[in-house]
Amino acid sequence: MTDEAKLVEMVHGDGGRATRDLIDSVFIPALAGNSLSAADDAAALPQVPGSWMITTDAFVVSPAEFPGGDVGELAVYGTINDLAACGARPVYMTASFILQEGLDLDALRRVVTSMGHAAATEGVELVAADTKVVERGSADGVFISATGLGCRTHNVRLAPDRISAGDRVIVTGYVGDHGLAVLANREGFPFSPPAQSDCAPLWGVVRDVLQQVGDAVKFLRDPTRGGLATALKEMITSLPVDVMLREGDIPVRRTVREAADMLGLDPLYLANEGNMLMVVSEDAAGEVLKVLRCHDTAAAPSIVGEVTPGTAAVRVRTALGGTRNVGFFAGDPLPRIC
Amino acid sequence: MTDEAKLVEMVHGDGGRATRDLIDSVFIPALAGNSLSAADDAAALPQVPGSWMITTDAFVVSPAEFPGGDVGELAVYGTINDLAACGARPVYMTASFILQEGLDLDALRRVVTSMGHAAATEGVELVAADTKVVERGSADGVFISATGLGCRTHNVRLAPDRISAGDRVIVTGYVGDHGLAVLANREGFPFSPPAQSDCAPLWGVVRDVLQQVGDAVKFLRDPTRGGLATALKEMITSLPVDVMLREGDIPVRRTVREAADMLGLDPLYLANEGNMLMVVSEDAAGEVLKVLRCHDTAAAPSIVGEVTPGTAAVRVRTALGGTRNVGFFAGDPLPRIC
Numbered sequence: 001m002t003d004e005a006k007l008v009e010m011v012h013g014d015g016g017r018a019t020r021d022l023i024d025s026v027f028i029p030a031l032a033g034n035s036l037s038a039a040d041d042a043a044a045l046p047q048v049p050g051s052w053m054i055t056t057d058a059f060v061v062s063p064a065e066f067p068g069g070d071v072g073e074l075a076v077y078g079t080i081n082d083l084a085a086c087g088a089r090p091v092y093m094t095a096s097f098i099l100q101e102g103l104d105l106d107a108l109r110r111v112v113t114s115m116g117h118a119a120a121t122e123g124v125e126l127v128a129a130d131t132k133v134v135e136r137g138s139a140d141g142v143f144i145s146a147t148g149l150g151c152r153t154h155n156v157r158l159a160p161d162r163i164s165a166g167d168r169v170i171v172t173g174y175v176g177d178h179g180l181a182v183l184a185n186r187e188g189f190p191f192s193p194p195a196q197s198d199c200a201p202l203w204g205v206v207r208d209v210l211q212q213v214g215d216a217v218k219f220l221r222d223p224t225r226g227g228l229a230t231a232l233k234e235m236i237t238s239l240p241v242d243v244m245l246r247e248g249d250i251p252v253r254r255t256v257r258e259a260a261d262m263l264g265l266d267p268l269y270l271a272n273e274g275n276m277l278m279v280v281s282e283d284a285a286g287e288v289l290k291v292l293r294c295h296d297t298a299a300a301p302s303i304v305g306e307v308t309p310g311t312a313a314v315r316v317r318t319a320l321g322g323t324r325n326v327g328f329f330a331g332d333p334l335p336r337i338c
Numbered sequence: 339m340t341d342e343a344k345l346v347e348m349v350h351g352d353g354g355r356a357t358r359d360l361i362d363s364v365f366i367p368a369l370a371g372n373s374l375s376a377a378d379d380a381a382a383l384p385q386v387p388g389s390w391m392i393t394t395d396a397f398v399v400s401p402a403e404f405p406g407g408d409v410g411e412l413a414v415y416g417t418i419n420d421l422a423a424c425g426a427r428p429v430y431m432t433a434s435f436i437l438q439e440g441l442d443l444d445a446l447r448r449v450v451t452s453m454g455h456a457a458a459t460e461g462v463e464l465v466a467a468d469t470k471v472v473e474r475g476s477a478d479g480v481f482i483s484a485t486g487l488g489c490r491t492h493n494v495r496l497a498p499d500r501i502s503a504g505d506r507v508i509v510t511g512y513v514g515d516h517g518l519a520v521l522a523n524r525e526g527f528p529f530s531p532p533a534q535s536d537c538a539p540l541w542g543v544v545r546d547v548l549q550q551v552g553d554a555v556k557f558l559r560d561p562t563r564g565g566l567a568t569a570l571k572e573m574i575t576s577l578p579v580d581v582m583l584r585e586g587d588i589p590v591r592r593t594v595r596e597a598a599d600m601l602g603l604d605p606l607y608l609a610n611e612g613n614m615l616m617v618v619s620e621d622a623a624g625e626v627l628k629v630l631r632c633h634d635t636a637a638a639p640s641i642v643g644e645v646t647p648g649t650a651a652v653r654v655r656t657a658l659g660g661t662r663n664v665g666f667f668a669g670d671p672l673p674r675i676c
Contacts, residue, residue, distance in 0.1 A: 010671045010673050011671045013563075013671060013673060014563070014564065014667055014671035015562070015563030015564030015609075016568050016607075016667035016668075017666035017667070017668070019564075020572075042391045042393035042420055042421060042423070042426065042486075042488070043391065043392050044389050044391050044392075044490070045389060045390040045391070051383060051384065052382070052383040052390070053381065053382050053383070054382075054383055054430070054432060054485075055380035055381075055466055056432035056433070056434050056467065056468050056483075057434060057468045058435070058436050058468050058469075058470045060470045060472050062472075082380055083380060085380070086380040086382075088380065092392070094392060094393075094394035094485050095394070096394050096395060096396040096483040096485075097396070098396050098398060098436070098481055098483075128393055128394045128485075130394050130395045130396050130483075131396075132396045132398045132674075133673065134398050134400075134674060135673060137475060143436055143472075143481070145394075145396060145436075145468075145483030147392075147394060147432050147434075147466075147485035148380075149392070150380070152382070224353070225351075225352070226352065226353030226354045226357075230353055269354075271353075328354045328355040329353075329354035330354075330355070333348045333349045333351060333352035333356075335348050335352075335472070335473060336470075336472060
C-alpha cells in the first residue's frame, strides 16, 4: 500500500492485490503471532481432550473506539466471556471484518492492533479471518463478527434448570459501566469523571471459581446488551423461582448512577462487558467471593440477591424497604452498544 | 411480533423482548432442525475422529437476492466450498447477522429460510447465531458472517507446494456466472437470457474426487471474489511454475462472454460461487473428469490448462495461437459481489 492511501477504498475489497496489500500492511503486523495465513481459506484445529464449545457474535459498537476499549478488544473479550459463561477455556477465534469505504486506515490499524494484543494476552489464537469492504453509507466504520472456540475440560453442568431457591446471585463487577461509557461518549455528555467501559476478559475468574467450588456453580452469564436485568429475566424464564435483588448490594459507580439518573436510564439494563453474573449454591457463596477478591478483573464482587420460590419474576428490594418489579426492557432501545 | 411490524426496527436489536420476538418469529422457524437455542450463548461440538478445519467469511453481496440465489444460500454454500477446498466435510456453521433498520422482514425471512434450507439439504448444522441491528444508513440490508467447521478424515495434503510441472488445471463449472449475474442484476442490464449465479455446494464433488484419485489431487480452491485469474495468481505466488491456460477450453457461457465483452470485463476475474478449481497430476486428470461428469453440480468439467516450469506467471493461449499474460486484477473494483 502506498503512503498516500490513508483511507479504506473500495479497491481494498476486490479480492486481488489491493486486498492482499491491506492484509499484509494492517492485519498481519497487528495480528503477528497468530496462525493466520492470507493464502489459506481454512485452518486446522488440533484434537483436544474435552469437548469444543462454539459461540458467535457480531460487534457493531458505535463509536468503534470508546473510553476503556474499542471494537477490536471488545470482539476478543466478548468472545472470551461468552465461552467462559459456558465454563469453556477460550482457545481459538475467527474474525470477519466489514469495513466502510473511507474508514481511516490508522483507526483500523489501532483497532486490529488492540484486538491482536487482547488475544495474545489472553492466549487466544486467531486462526481465520476475512475482510470485506462496502461503499460509504452502506456500513458504519468497522463491524467485526467473531466466532470463538473453547475447550470444556470439567464436568460442571451450567444451566438455568439447576437453579433453585436459596441460591445466591453474584456479580463480579460494577453494573452498567460499558453501556453508560459508550452512550456518554457517543452523545458527548461531559460526565466527570468520564465513564469508562468495564471491557475485560473473565475466563481467569471463571476458571478459578469452577476450580474452587465446582458444581456449586449453577449458572453463569455475561450480561452484555440488555444488562443484568435482561440476563436475569431470561435466566429464570419458565422456572418456578423469582430473583430478589437488594438494591443496596448492587455495585454501581457513582458516575454511572448519577448519569443514568440524568438520562432516565436504569443501570440494570445497561450493558456490561467485563462483569460475570453467577448463580451459586448458598453455602458456596462466601467461598466464591473469596476467590473473586483475588482477581483484579473482578472489580466489585458482590452477592446482589437470592433465588426464592416464585413465578419467574425479578424484583428489587429498595433501600427504603419497598420492592419493585424488573421487567424486560421496554424503553427506547440503546443501539450499537456492543 | 405484531402483524404491523413489517420492517426491522432498532428495537429488534435491544437484546430484550423485541430481539427475542424477532428470533422466535423469523430465525427459529426458518432454521428449524438446527440446534440453535436463543437461550444459550454457545453450543457444544462432539468429538470427531479426524481433525476440525475452521473457516470464516463475511457475505455482503448486493443485492441480497439475485438471480440464482441470495445472501443466505451464498453464506451456506460459500462456507461449504471453503471447507471443501481444504478437503473437509462441512459439519457445523455459525452465522452472525447485521441487519439494517428498515429492512423488509419478509425479505429477511426469505433469506433466512433459504439459508436454513441450504444447510439442511447439505447436512450442515447451524449451531450458534447472533443478530445485531444498526441504524438506517449505517449498513445496507443484511450482512451475514459465517464460520464453518469441517471434519478432515483423509490424509491428502492439499497445498500449493505440491503443485509441479505437468499437473493439469481443472474447473468444474462455467466461469464468471456469479459475478456477472450479480453485476447485471444490480445495474439493471437486460441481458437475454438473464445471467444466473452458479451458487452451489461443492463438497459432494470434492469428496468423490478425493475418494477416487486420492493424493493425485494437489490443490483445490473456490475461486470467488477475484475469479479464476486471482485464484491462480495467488496459488502459484513464489512457486517455480507457470500456469498456461487454453482460452478455447475455458467454459464460459455465451451470455456471460457477450455481457462481459460489452462491460469491458474479463470473465477470468468474475466471481464464481459453484465452481471448484482443481490442480491434479497429469495421469489422474482423465479420471477426475469422469467423476465430475457424474455430478450435476459440476456444470462444465474441463481441463483448462496445465502447469509448466516458470516464474509464477499465469498466461492464456488464445484461439489465434498467441498468448497473453494474466495479472492481478487492476481495473475498477467489483464491489459487494459475495
